[in-house]
Amino acid sequence: MLPAGSRLRRREEFASVIRRGRRGGRSRLVVHLDRPTGGGAPRAGFVVSKAVGNAVVRHRVTRRLRHLVRPRLDQLPPGALLVVRALPPSATASSAELADDLDSGLRAARRKLSGAPVKTGG
Template sequence: MLPAHFRMSSAADFQSVMRQGTRSGRPTLIVYLKQTGNAQSMAGFAVSRAVGGAVIRNRVKRRLRAIMADLLPTLPDGTAVVIRALPKSASSDYQALCRDVKDAVAAAQRKAVLA
């Protein structure tokens, strides 16, 4: 489980990462990544009603939080990540979702280095 102090909660933080960060997409999700000046890395999740009902959305969020709990410590300090789940994420199994998150984060990191 991703500890609360690593979770992004401010709407301004979400907007900043989504507007100014690099973007990488997969069929199940879109990852936005931005290097901030903060000492710790953070992750935020956007799961809309298009994904499904409340039970489905909460399952997707729990899966994404578990994936990021493992992935966030491997990222450089000060990395902010927002994951926007797409409707296909509701029918995706955990391993496929994990693979998509890791691939998208790696692609966004490469884009951030090139920018």
């Protein structure tokens, strides 16, 4: 479980991060990262829709993502807002695969947030 001060709870917070934040998409999940809004601890939230699976599968994916995000919150700037959106392939992914996608998505979103040029494949 994430500490209460580290969780996004309101729908408006999720919508704001998804709309204004920078995105790092991968095959199993999409990471949305928004600029720090001030001080305080970074906060995170999770979106796992019914497309991922039934309630048991969705809760399992959420628990695994929460476990992976907890140690990574310290690496984010103070006040940063993070939303991790699970895609249907996350239901069958291993924890190691989810961790790789999360790290890769966070790197991409942080790079876009800092304004550095983003390399495109091809």
